[in-house]
Amino acid sequence: MLTEEQITRRVSTPGGTKYYRDQETRDIVDGHTTAMESMAGDIEGLKTICNYPPGDITWFGFKKQIGDSNSAGTPCGNITRLARMKEILGLGGYMVKNDHSRRKLAASDHRKYADDNSAVVFTGADGHYQWGWGVDMWYGRWIENGYIVEAFDDRPIPNHPCVKIPVGSVSASGRCAIDRTNLTLCGYISDDPQFRGGSDDASWDGTWRSLLGMPVSNIPVGTLATYARKNGNMWFANERVAIFIIGALMRVYFHNTDIQAAFVEGVDEQGLHSGGLGAGILYDDNVEWPSRGYNPYWKNSVGIEYGDFTGLLSTTITKSNGQQASVTGIPSFMGLKNWYKSLWIMEEDSLLICTAQKTQSMYVKKIINGELSSLENVNDKVLVGNTPAHAGGSWSYIKEITAKYLSGMPTEDGGSGSTFFGDGYYNPADAEGSVRGSFRLGSAGSGDYAGSCMLHGIYAPSGASADGGAVLCEFTEPFDTELTVPAA
Numbered sequence: 343m344l345t346e347e348q349i350t351r352r353v354s355t356p357g358g359t360k361y362y363r364d365q366e367t368r369d370i371v372d373g374h375t376t377a378m379e380s381m382a383g384d385i386e387g388l389k390t391i392c393n394y395p396p397g398d399i400t401w402f403g404f405k406k407q408i409g410d411s412n413s414a415g416t417p418c419g420n421i422t423r424l425a426r427m428k429e430i431l432g433l434g435g436y437m438v439k440n441d442h443s444r445r446k447l448a449a450s451d452h453r454k455y456a457d458d459n460s461a462v463v464f465t466g467a468d469g470h471y472q473w474g475w476g477v478d479m480w481y482g483r484w485i486e487n488g489y490i491v492e493a494f495d496d497r498p499i500p501n502h503p504c505v506k507i508p509v510g511s512v513s514a515s516g517r518c519a520i521d522r523t524n525l526t527l528c529g530y531i532s533d534d535p536q537f538r539g540g541s542d543d544a545s546w547d548g549t550w551r552s553l554l555g556m557p558v559s560n561i562p563v564g565t566l567a568t569y570a571r572k573n574g575n576m577w578f579a580n581e582r583v584a585i586f587i588i589g590a591l592m593r594v595y596f597h598n599t600d601i602q603a604a605f606v607e608g609v610d611e612q613g614l615h616s617g618g619l620g621a622g623i624l625y626d627d628n629v630e631w632p633s634r635g636y637n638p639y640w641k642n643s644v645g646i647e648y649g650d651f652t653g654l655l656s657t658t659i660t661k662s663n664g665q666q667a668s669v670t671g672i673p674s675f676m677g678l679k680n681w682y683k684s685l686w687i688m689e690e691d692s693l694l695i696c697t698a699q700k701t702q703s704m705y706v707k708k709i710i711n712g713e714l715s716s717l718e719n720v721n722d723k724v725l726v727g728n729t730p731a732h733a734g735g736s737w738s739y740i741k742e743i744t745a746k747y748l749s750g751m752p753t754e755d756g757g758s759g760s761t762f763f764g765d766g767y768y769n770p771a772d773a774e775g776s777v778r779g780s781f782r783l784g785s786a787g788s789g790d791y792a793g794s795c796m797l798h799g800i801y802a803p804s805g806a807s808a809d810g811g812a813v814l815c816e817f818t819e820p821f822d823t824e825l826t827v828p829a830a
Contacts, residue, residue, distance in 0.1 A: 401482065401502075402427060403493025404597035408485070411741075411761040413600035417614055419493055425613035427595065428676055430496055432476025434650040435514050435677040437462060438529070439469035440574045442818045444511070446476065449650040452514070452677060464646075470518075470529025470573075470814060471642075473678040474511025480504045481590055483745040483825065492594055492745075498828035505748065505825045510817040512584050515642040516680030517557035517687075518814035526572040527579055527814045531555070531642045540637030541808045550660040551634050555641040559811040562804050563688040563779065564717050566812045573816075575712040581815040582689040583710055583823060585782055586750040589794030592619070592675055600764035601682065601794045605654055605673075619673035620654055622683025625786040628667050629659065636785075636809040638685060640669060650677040682783045683792035685811030689780040691715040692749065693723065694799045696776040701728040702769060702799050704751045704780070711820035717803035718777070730755040732769035735800065740765050743795055747823045750795050759790035766791025770800040779803040785810070 402424035406415035417424055428434065435447035437455075445468075448454040452471070453462055462468055482493045482504030491502075498504060513529050519537045521528050530537055532555065535547065539556030546552050561569075566579035578584070592601045596618050603618030610616065625631060629639050645655045655672040672680050691707040705723035707715050716722050726749045730738065738755035741762040752767045766788070770778065778799045784792025787809070 400497065401480075401493045401495040401499045403482075403491055403594050405486070405489040405491045406599060407489050411757065413598050413603060413760070413762060413764060414616070415597045415599065417597045417612070418491060421612055421614070424594070425609075427494065428650070430477075431479050431494065433591070433676050434473065436472050436474055436476070436511055437469045438472045438474075438511055438816060440577070442509075442574075442576065442816060444469075444472075444474075444476070444509075447649065447677075451649045452646040464531035464643075465534075466528070466530050471514045471531060471646075472511035472529055472814070472816070473514035473676070475507075475509060478509055479507050481507055481587060481745075481748075492590055494591070494594055500828060500830075503825035503827050505823060506821055507583070507587055508817045508819045508821050510584060510815065512588060512678070513812075513814045514646075514678060515557065515644070516678065516813070517559075517638070517642070517685050517811040519642055520558035520561075520569065520812075524572070525569055527558070527566060527570040527577075527812060528573070529814050531646070539642075541635065543635070543637075550662055550664065551637070553637055555643060556638045557642055557685060557811050559638060559685055560806050560808045561812070562806045563690050564803065567690040567714055570812075570814060571712070571714070573814075576817050576819070577712075578690060578815040579812050580687040580689050580782070581710070581813075581817075582692045582706060582750075582780065583748045584813070584815040584817075585687070585689060585794075586745075586748045588675075588678070588681060589750065590745075592794055595675075599762060600760070602759075602764050602790060602792070607653075615652070619675060620671055621790065622784075622792055623672050623680060623786050624668075624670045625683075628661070629669060629786075630662055631786065633662060636787075636807070638811065639786075640672070640680065640684075644672065645674055645677075645679045648674065648677070652676050655679065682794055682796070683788055684783070684786055685809055686781050686785045686798070686807070687783055687811060687813055688801070688803070688805070689782060690717075691723075692780040693717065693720055693803065694729075694778040694780055695720065696770065696772040696774060696778065697728065698774040699728075700731045700733065700769070700771040702778065703728050704749055706747050706749050706823070708747055708824060709820065709822055710817065717779070726751050727753065729753070729767065729769060729797075729799070732771045735768070735770040735772075737766050737768050737791060739763070739791075740767050740795055740797075745825060750797075752795070752797055763793065763795050764790060765793035765796040766798075767796070768798045768800055772800075777803060779805065781810075
């Protein structure tokens with residue numbers, strides 16, 4: 343009788359034990375394996391051609407004529423790469439651990455991993471549920487031939503001011519949770535009371551106003567920043583560069599400065615998107631927000647089953663009468679959900695100082711290295727410039743911003759909700775020397791003032807409210823925020 347060894351021709355290889363029925367089978371399989379190995383270089387070559395198509399430039403972006411009130415711009419740079427920016431920059435959902443190691447989530451469903459389709463654990467063991475980019479990327483903004491150009495690349499942009507943005511991420515749910523036992527900001531999804539969101543009203547558990555599974559709110563940004571650091575170095579709460587760069591990615595993707603422009607299904611003949619992500623989450627009397635104490639009325643789990651989806655989502659909530667109500671218009675940008683017009687966020691590393699001229703001077707941290715930023719003075723910050731002046735406390739619409747130190751500070755106003763950037767700026771015109779925090783992105787009740795560039799400059803840095811939340815942010819390494827022209 344033949345032994346198993348003789349029947350299967352067992353052979354130990356670096357990849358493990360292989361079994362062959364006979365020598366002929368072994369020769370055929372080994373021959374195919376050798377052929378595939380010889381093609382590895384060709385496959386990598388094809389990847390290179392796809393990611394770096396022939397041309398003089400590799401950067402991709404859009405341009406808009408200076409002074410043009412139309413928010414839609416014109417795609418420019420390497421258009422083929424612009425259509426592939428998601429793949430090139432590795433944009434999408436990730437699970438990120440405290441040591442900044444990360445694992446890509448499946449593009450079709452964030453409940454699974456991309457590499458082996460295994461199930462994701464959202465309650466802490468697998469890390470934080472984040473959205474980000476998988477490679478270092480370079481952001482640039484410059485004026486050329488009467489146009490303002492915004493662009494990205496996965497390498498320095500020659501002859502133009504640009505800045506390196508290390509691999510990083512933000513809360514994929516749009517806002518993050520909190521571990522109330524350990525007082526740590528976290529990107530976990532759980533209905534356990536340990537992670538109760540909103541203003542932490544335990545008496546609402548089990549009722550129509552339950553805050554279980556909701557994003558955290560009503561905590562001052564200085565405290566949030568301290569809680570974020572408990573995850574380790576280079577973890578932040580509401581970090582301004584992350585806020586700015588997400589807005590820039592959206593603008594380039596849609597080649598539109600107004601991210602609240604109406605969503606347009608599909609792509610054009612070049613594979614490019616247009617429009618924007620709509621007005622944001624539904625807010626009307628039906629959601630009974632005042633009766634909820636202006637706490638969040640959507641869970642962190644909303645939309646995870648849609649993966650890296652770009653478009654509009656909806657969810658269902660319970661009303662005070664026990665009936666169900668549909669909440670629509672939730673924006674999703676490649677899986678980053680409810681980014682604007684949900685809960686306010688106050689940036690942890692920028693301050694506004696009111697001036698005698700009724701402007702606000704913006705100061706920001708130039709070097710992002712994980713150090714906590716002062717919220718009392720600007721000694722650890724650099725001056726960006728001054729916002730537009732207002733005669734009295736009032737809203738206006740932003741016409742232009744600056745990318746200096748990746749601040750996104752408004753430099754000109756006078757637009758409308760459907761022109762230029764379409765976002766609002768509130769200047770309180772307070773007494774000279776008054777210190778104010780940089781409130782961004784807007785709450786559900788902010789209307790069309792909300793958006794990726796909106797700035798509300800009225801609140802002190804110590805302020806907190808039920809409609810103000812947190813974004814957990816991280817970068818893999820320290821970096822300088824000044825745009826410079828790369829050395830030749």
